[in-house]
Amino acid sequence: MKESAINDGSSVKERFHNLVSSGVLAPFEWYDEQGNHRYGYEVGENKEAVRYLNILQNAIKRVAKSKAPPWTQVGTGEPARYAISREGQLLWHAIRGVGRAPKAWGREGDMYPYLAVGMRLARKWEPRLRFFTNTSSELLIGEAYPRRMLAHLVHVIRRVCTSAGFRRRVEQLKRQQRESLESCCMYFLSILRVHARPLVLRVDLYVEAGAKKAAEEGKIEKAVEKFIRNLREKRIIRDVLGYIVKREDAYDRGVHLHLMVIVDGDKHFQSYKLAELLKMYWIHECVGSPEFASGFNCYLRKDEYRFNAIGHVHYTDEAMLRGVLDAIKYLTKTDGHFLLPRSFGKNMRKGQAPKQQEGTKRRGAPRKFANDVSLAEGILLG
8 A cells, every 4th residue: 555645634533433433422412501502522431331340340359359347347336336448338339330331241251350250249239239328329238238248249259369260360361461561572672673763653453333243253363364464564554674463352342453563764754644554454455344444543642641652762762662661561461351262362463573684784873872772671671
């Protein structure tokens, strides 16, 4: 594909349309103080659901790692009074929000272990405990039943989350994340040793409509393979130095791809346009229709990152290198809400490290430091 001018206005509209259609933004209307009918957009249910899943997962982790009781008796007088503990409060407020993530119901088998425990318990016990709340939705534990049930929930969480099988699975995922992070950082360093200022692109690639179900069943592998093969063979954009592709599952987006592509920064500088070419190739050449595929050019959010790593990354630019580390950490995380079935095989792929022939003159000006990538090594490898 040839590099061509991309209309920024249409891209912004496309991004806005994607946010609305995916539920990240939701339309609403109201009347102002003058009685005028107003229309606008607010954070939608999908964004709220993702936030809730984070709350639930963190609450289960905290309860599992704590030894604090869910409630305590206050004083010795009659009638007896009880106070709910901090862990008990966090757990109840996490459980009572289960209705905010309806698309997650029934998907517990695909969830990260802590989240799976929380979702099963929340769906079972929230309907029973909601009757023991006040107008502020606080759990009232004056009666024996809610105290007994809250104690039961805490017991189940600690028993399951300390079991050998559970701990083995969590440690396996943590080890996988550590190994992938180190491998990808070493891979990026191998490129920096040969190319002083590569250009980094980031794109997210999605499937839509009926293709989502096919993706969940692993039936779009041919499209993924075609994209990676032609990326590697430089048929989508020229002068590709390397790439990292991560396949993930998410609450509403379903199965999708996160992509980091590294190109020769001496020959290219238009990171936005190159990322657009990647996105459009996925939509039109791999999946075949904008009805069934979409993408997001992360260049549009580059100013939102604390450390940006989109654009030229010089081997002495500390801020950009920290951005690369943040991006790779995101690509290699294994504690997302939903895990892909093991039958999918490898969900992370990267290119081959470049091989520089001994005695070959490196591109660009001579390096100023004896150790070319010592700063980058210190940041990426810690």
